[in-house]
Amino acid sequence: MPDYDTTQDCLICAKHRGIGPLVGPVVHADELVIVSHRILGPGSGIVPGYLFIEPRRHVASLAHLTWPETTAIAHAAWCGSRALDAELAPRHVFSLIAGRTVAHLHQHLFIRPPAMPDHFAWHDVDSWPDRPLMDADELAALCTRLSTWFGAHH
Template sequence: MSETCLICDELNGAVSVPGGHLESTNLLAVFQCPILSPVTDVFPGYLFVVPQRHVPGFADLDDTEAAAIGVAITRWSRALEAAGAEHVYVARIGHGVPHLHVHLVPRWPGTPDDVSWTDVDEWPGARRVGAAAAADFVEELRHAVADSSVNRSSDGAD
């Protein structure tokens, strides 16, 4: 891990994330976008999926890491939809922090149709919650993922 990387600091606990890591393995972690100064609230369900290894982009992942990231994106998108999101946007921007982090951004009911995906977390009526409520929502998502309807494998069984 890098000594000067915000994502690495979120992985190692130097920067706290509301509710802690939703998932943390030797390959990846998933967590609520943290509360960073001067912001005092968060958009609930705005998640990051990140590899544990400090790499700048998808091309730098090995096949095992790439597969794990893909499964995590799917799993946590399902959890957000189970929690009521109408849509989950998936984006990788990578300009500000050179550690791959995939954004999962929910579009919650009541978001006006004219609000772009890039603004669903910032329009005046967007859901905003404090740290405690964000941690509670993270716990709800954990329960959704524990539910077998969110975790689906392709083992061929129906």
């Protein structure tokens, strides 16, 4: 397996250390994977229901994950999807791995809000003027509720 120890230059590795522009609320973390919510950006709030699932180890693609990392990411996606569905009652929970800008595997798990009109693109809730928004306290409370779905009993 190739050596991917380029963590000093990786925005996601920096995020895991709690530094940089990508740091968001952590929903779940264990020895193999970190799940966090999209960060609060400039403006009046954040659209709830957008998670990132990332291996702790710096690895660029699915092909280079270990089996334990693979199963940890799959389990986190399953738990996260169930959590988003239960807590936000979306029309749909989407999952994708694109890897276009940062060479550290990161799986996107995000919702389409129930009232979002069909003429908006499936992946572009930010374009919807009436999108639901949360402030920092509401987002922290949501992340606490989401975190309970990552326990062994779910």
